[in-house]
Amino acid sequence: MTSTRPPGSAAVREPAVDGRRAAVRDGLGVGVAVGVSGLAFGAAAITAGLSVTQTAVLSLLAFTGASQFALVGVIGGGGGLAAGTLGAVLLGGRNALYGLRLASALDVRGWRRLLTAQVVIDETTAVATAQQGRAAMRAGFYSAAVTLYAMWNLTTLLGAVGAARLGDPETLGLDVIGPAVFLALLWPRLTSARAPDGARGQVGVAAAAMAIAVAATPVLPPGVPVMLAAVTALPALLSRKADR
């Protein structure tokens, strides 16, 4: 979900047709490559104790990898479902920001907007924003969206059914998949200086959040420490005047 390759270079030549074709190629590539990781989610959800049906429904409805992994992580840790749900939804908050960014380019209304909303996620935004011009953005966005939605739900089901038939998930190392997914999602933010604070501010927040969550684990119900760690982002909101 993070290693979305940079877009094809064909967009430079003829903006109208070639740009759109290159965008569709990007969309299909990202959709297939990232969609396969639904296998990992399906397996993780079964490991956490969800049924195959619950796993499949979660992928169909939520369709945002990090939130899904977060929820099943808390459930697997024997944690409070309310806190787990809240954490998962909060984590989905970044999709609202993507929507804000894409709204004018996609320019959808009515039932189209209701459908489009479901596929505004990390990968589709990455593909769309990598294109030049509105037609190419839309082509990239929707080709990634359709491919990824189909792949993610199919592979979720395969992963869940497969894991349900394997014995102890720990012998296969499946318990490491959850944290490894989060690490891979977080990595580019910690190593690139693209963020408003640069990478250093992000690393500081990450370290503080880890410390708070670990310190709170023995004293609070599972799921709550992760929510509590969100306070480490508050100083950004409280600072009276923003640097930039």
Next chain:
Amino acid sequence: MNVWIAVVATGLGCYALKLGGLVIPQRVLEDARVRRFTDLVPVALLSALIAVQALADGRTLEFDGARLAGLGAAVAALLLRAPFLVVLVVAAGVAAGLRLL
């Protein structure tokens, strides 16, 4: 709370946020503080999730050597710019391999 309720509530909540982004007036993003906050919240949540899932079992902290080694391998793979799926396979493979010994 039933697992089904959590599954449906997460689905609806995540959808509401996605739709919200498409509907909200663009002006909100003009405030740099809001932008920074919304940028940092996922960082905080993802970091906390990594720490808790690596070190905690319910409310007890535990050091599972194989799991931590798996995560270490994931870091190494990320440093080598391995693709997403390779990172996951390496992490699970190292943990599974160590448990086999």
